[in-house]
Amino acid sequence: MTADDNADLHQSSPEPSRLLPILNQPATRRTALKAAGAALGLAAFGKAVSPLWSIPENVSVDEFLQQHYKELSDTDKQKVFARLESETQQKLGVEITISDPPPIPGVRYGYAINLSKCNGNGACMEACNKENNHHRGVQQSYIRVLELPKGTMDMEAGNTTYDHTVPQDDKYYMPVQCQQCDNPPCVTVCPVEATWKEEDGIVVVDYNWCIGCRYCEAACPYHARRFNWEEPEIPSDEINPDQGYLSNRVRPQGTMEKCHFCLHRTREGRLPACLEACPTGARVFGDLNDPESNINWVLQNKRVFVLKEELGTQPSFFYFFDS
Amino acid sequence: MSTASDHYPTLDDAAHPIRSYPKFLWWCLGQATNGGLLFYLWMFVLTAIALVGANAWSVQVAEGMIVTNMTDHVSWGLYIANFTFMVGVAAGGVMMVIPAYLYHDKKMHDVVVIGEMLAIAAILMCLLFVLVDLGRPERFWHLIPGIGRFNWPMSMLTWDVIVLNGYLLLNLHICGYLLYMQFLGRRPNQAWYLPFVWVSIFWAISIHTVTAFLYCGLGGRPFWNTALLAPRFLASAFVAGPAFILILFSCIHRAAGVKIDDGPKRLLINIIRVTALVNLLMVISEVFTEFYTGGGHTASARYLFLGLHGHNALVPWIWTAVAFDVLSTGLFLSPLVFRYSKVLIAACAMAFVGAWIEKGMGLIVPGFIPSTLHEIVEYTPSLTEWKVSAGIWAVGLMTLTILLKMWITVFSTRPSLSHESPASDQPA
Numbered sequence: 012m013t014a015d016d017n018a019d020l021h022q023s024s025p026e027p028s029r030l031l032p033i034l035n036q037p038a039t040r041r042t043a044l045k046a047a048g049a050a051l052g053l054a055a056f057g058k059a060v061s062p063l064w065s066i067p068e069n070v071s072v073d074e075f076l077q078q079h080y081k082e083l084s085d086t087d088k089q090k091v092f093a094r095l096e097s098e099t100q101q102k103l104g105v106e107i108t109i110s111d112p113p114p115i116p117g118v119r120y121g122y123a124i125n126l127s128k129c130n131g132n133g134a135c136m137e138a139c140n141k142e143n144n145h146h147r148g149v150q151q152s153y154i155r156v157l158e159l160p161k162g163t164m165d166m167e168a169g170n171t172t173y174d175h176t177v178p179q180d181d182k183y184y185m186p187v188q189c190q191q192c193d194n195p196p197c198v199t200v201c202p203v204e205a206t207w208k209e210e211d212g213i214v215v216v217d218y219n220w221c222i223g224c225r226y227c228e229a230a231c232p233y234h235a236r237r238f239n240w241e242e243p244e245i246p247s248d249e250i251n252p253d254q255g256y257l258s259n260r261v262r263p264q265g266t267m268e269k270c271h272f273c274l275h276r277t278r279e280g281r282l283p284a285c286l287e288a289c290p291t292g293a294r295v296f297g298d299l300n301d302p303e304s305n306i307n308w309v310l311q312n313k314r315v316f317v318l319k320e321e322l323g324t325q326p327s328f329f330y331f332f333d334s
Numbered sequence: 335m336s337t338a339s340d341h342y343p344t345l346d347d348a349a350h351p352i353r354s355y356p357k358f359l360w361w362c363l364g365q366a367t368n369g370g371l372l373f374y375l376w377m378f379v380l381t382a383i384a385l386v387g388a389n390a391w392s393v394q395v396a397e398g399m400i401v402t403n404m405t406d407h408v409s410w411g412l413y414i415a416n417f418t419f420m421v422g423v424a425a426g427g428v429m430m431v432i433p434a435y436l437y438h439d440k441k442m443h444d445v446v447v448i449g450e451m452l453a454i455a456a457i458l459m460c461l462l463f464v465l466v467d468l469g470r471p472e473r474f475w476h477l478i479p480g481i482g483r484f485n486w487p488m489s490m491l492t493w494d495v496i497v498l499n500g501y502l503l504l505n506l507h508i509c510g511y512l513l514y515m516q517f518l519g520r521r522p523n524q525a526w527y528l529p530f531v532w533v534s535i536f537w538a539i540s541i542h543t544v545t546a547f548l549y550c551g552l553g554g555r556p557f558w559n560t561a562l563l564a565p566r567f568l569a570s571a572f573v574a575g576p577a578f579i580l581i582l583f584s585c586i587h588r589a590a591g592v593k594i595d596d597g598p599k600r601l602l603i604n605i606i607r608v609t610a611l612v613n614l615l616m617v618i619s620e621v622f623t624e625f626y627t628g629g630g631h632t633a634s635a636r637y638l639f640l641g642l643h644g645h646n647a648l649v650p651w652i653w654t655a656v657a658f659d660v661l662s663t664g665l666f667l668s669p670l671v672f673r674y675s676k677v678l679i680a681a682c683a684m685a686f687v688g689a690w691i692e693k694g695m696g697l698i699v700p701g702f703i704p705s706t707l708h709e710i711v712e713y714t715p716s717l718t719e720w721k722v723s724a725g726i727w728a729v730g731l732m733t734l735t736i737l738l739k740m741w742i743t744v745f746s747t748r749p750s751l752s753h754e755s756p757a758s759d760q761p762a
Contacts, residue, residue, distance in 0.1 A: 045367060052381055059385045062392035066472065075472060079483050155707060166708040167630060187707060196554065202491035203476040204483040220483075222476055223399075223469020226491050228409040232554025234707045237406055238469065241398035264398045265469025322553045 131184030138288030146243035153270035189270035190326030197227035387725010415694030424456035426575005428538035441597035557634035658688030
C-alpha cells in the first residue's frame with residue numbers, strides 16, 4: 012500500500028458509502044435493529060456508570076493534574092496547601108493549617124520500646140488515632156499492640172484484639188508500628204514513587220500521588236501500611252487542625268497511609284503523640300546521630316533487637332527488655 | 335509481492351474501497367456485528383453482564399473500596415486473583431505459536447491466530463482487573479512513563495505494566511497484519527511479522543515470569559517467597575491456555591460451523607499431557623517442602639489445605655482444585671480424550687477451573703493469611719467484586735467473539751490460505 016494508492020482510492024472510489032459498513036449500510040431492517048441496539052446499549056452504559064458523575068465534584072481539575080510532591084516548586088506547594096485548607100474548610104467547616112516541615116539536616120530518627128514496661132494499655136493507639144486524624148468509623152491507628160505469652164517470640168501465639176484488663180500475668184506486650192526501615196520494601200515496590208524515604212529516615216507517602224494499588228501493603232513485613240477503604244469520617248470538633256502535608260492531614264479515599272513518626276511534631280522538636288501518651292514510659296524517641304540522645308543511650312546500654320531481622324529491612328525501630 | 339488471485343477480482347482491483355489497514359479494520363468490525371439469532375443473544379447476554387459490572391465498579395469508585403470485602407489484612411482479593419490467572423491464559427496462547435512458527439507446523443499455522451486473539455482478549459482482561467483494583471483509577475496516568483513517575487526498574491509492577499502492554503501490542507500487530515494480508519490475498523511479508531513472532535514467544539514467557547516475580551519478590555510473605563513460583567505459573571498457564579483453546583475450537587465448530595483440523599487439537603492435547611504432569615509434580619514438591627519441614631513459615635499452606643485455628647474458608651476451594659487437576663490430568667493421559675469430544679471438553683473444563691482456583695484465590699488469598707503479624711482475618715469476595723469480575727469476563731468474551739468473527743469473515747472471504755497450505759477443510 013503506497014500513498015499513491017490512497018490518493019487514487021479517494022478520488023476514484025466508486026462507492027464511498029461502503030467505507031462505513033455500520034453507518035452507511037443500506038437501510039435494511041437488520042441495520043435499523045443494529046442502530047437501535049447500539050443506541051440502547053450506549054444509553055444503558057451511560058446509566059450504568061452514572062455513579063461516576065460524583066467524581067468531578069470531589070476531584071478538582073487542579074487535584075487531578077497535581078504533580079508529584081518532589082516536582083512541586085515552593086509556590087506550587089503554597090497553592091496546593093491553600094487549596095487543601097479551603098477544601099477542608101468547605102467540607103468540614105474547620106480551619107486548619109497545613110505545614111511542610113523539612114527534615115532537620117544531620118538528624119536521623121530512631122524509636123525504641125521497653126517491653127518490660129509496656130503493659131498493653133493501648134493509650135498510644137488512641138493518641139495516634141486522634142493526633143493523625145484517623146477515620147473514626149474503624150478504630151484505625153498506625154500502631155498494633157500484640158499480646159504475647161511469656162516465653163515466646165512467635166507472633167502466631169499473639170493476639171492484637173484482646174479485650175480484658177491489662178497487664179495479664181502470663182503475657183507481655185509488643186507494640187508494632189512502621190519500623191522506618193533503612194531498606195524499605197514498600198518504597199522498592201511502589202510503581203509510581205508515591206512513597207519514599209526522607210533524609211531523617213522517615214518513610215512518607217504523597218497522598219495525592221498514590222494510585223491505591225496496595226502493593227506496598229503486600230510488601231510490608233510489619234503490617235504497617237493502611238489503606239483508606241472509604242472517605243475518612245471525623246467529627247469536625249475532633250479534627251486536629253495542626254496538619255502536615257506528608258503526615259496527619261485528612262487522607263483522601265482510596266490511598267495508602269502509614270506512621271510517619273508524627274513528623275509535623277518531631278521535625279519541630281516535639282515528641283511523637285504515642286510517646287507523650289504512654290503512661291508507663293516504655294517509649295524512647297530521638298536522634299540516632301546525636302550521641303547524647305536518649306535513644307543512643309538505650310542502644311548503647313541495653314540489649315536491643317529488631318523485628319524480622321532476617322528479612323534485611325534494617326528497621327530504625329528497636330525493642331529491649333530491662334534486665 | 336501480491337499473489338495473483340483471480341477468484342476475487344474486486345479485492346485485487348486497485349480501486350477497491352478497502353485498500354488501507356484502518357478501513358479494513360473498520361470493515362471487519364462491521365462484519366463482526368453480523369450474525370444469527372444465537373450470536374445476537376450471546377452478545378446481548380454478555381453486554382448485560384458487562385453493564386452490571388460497569389455499574390458495580392462505578393459504585394465502588396464513588397463509595398470507595400469499602401464495598402469490596404478486602405481489608406488491610408487481605409488487601410488483594412478476587413480482582414488480583416483473576417488478573418494472575420488471566421496472565422496465564424494469555425501466555426498459554428504461545429503454545430500454539432511455538433509449534434506454528436518454530437516447528438513450521440502448517441496445520442497449526444492456519445489456526446495460530448486464534449491463540450493470539452485469545453491472548454489479546456486475556457491481556458485486555460488483565461488490564462481491566464488491575465484498573466478495577468486501583469483505589470484511585472483516575473490517577474492511572476501517574477503510571478505512564480514520561481508523564482508520571484515510573485519506578486523502573488525497581489518495582490516489579492512497572493515491569494508488569496511494560497510486559498503486559500507490550501504483549502498486547504505485539505499480538506495486535508501480528509493478528510492484524512496476518513488477517514489483512516489474508517484479506518488482500520497476499521502472502522505476508524516475513525520481515526513484517528516473523529521478528530515480532532520471535533519476540534512474542536519470549537514475551538509470553540516473560541509476562542508470566544514477571545507476574546510471578548511480583549509476588550515471590552516479597553520477603554515478608556513466605557507463602558509467595560519461593561523460587562518455584564514462576565515455573566509453577568508457567569506450567570499451569572500451559573495447561574489452562576491450551577485447554578481453553580480446545581474448548582474454543584469446539585465452540586467455533588458448533589456455533590460458526592468452522593471445523594478445525596485434528597492436527598492442532600492433537601498437538602495441544604499432547605502439550606497438556608506434559609505440562610499437566612509437570613504442574614502436578616511442582617505442586618507436590620511445594621506441598622512436600624511446606625508440610626514435611628513444618629515451622630512457622632508453613633502457616634499459609636496449612637491454612638490453605640487444612641485450615642488454621644478453626645479458619646478454613648479456602649479448604650474446599652483448594653481440594654476442588656486438586657481433584658480437578660488430578661482428574662483432568664488422568665483424563666488427558668488416557669486415549670479417551672482423542673476418541674470422545676465430550677471427555678475432552680470435560681477434561682479441559684476441569685483443567686481450566688482447577689488452574690483458576692489454584693492460581694487465583696488459592697495463590698493470592700493465602701499469601702495474606704495469616705497476616706505479617708500472624709493475625710488471621712478471612713476473606714470472601716463481596717457481591718460487588720463478583721459483579722465487577724463477571725463484567726470483565728463478559729468484556730473479554732465479547733472481545734474474543736468479535737475478534738474470532740473477524741477471523742472467520744476474512745477466511746470465508748478469502749478461503750485460499752496463505753503460507754502455501756491449501757487447507758481444504760477451511761471454512762467456506
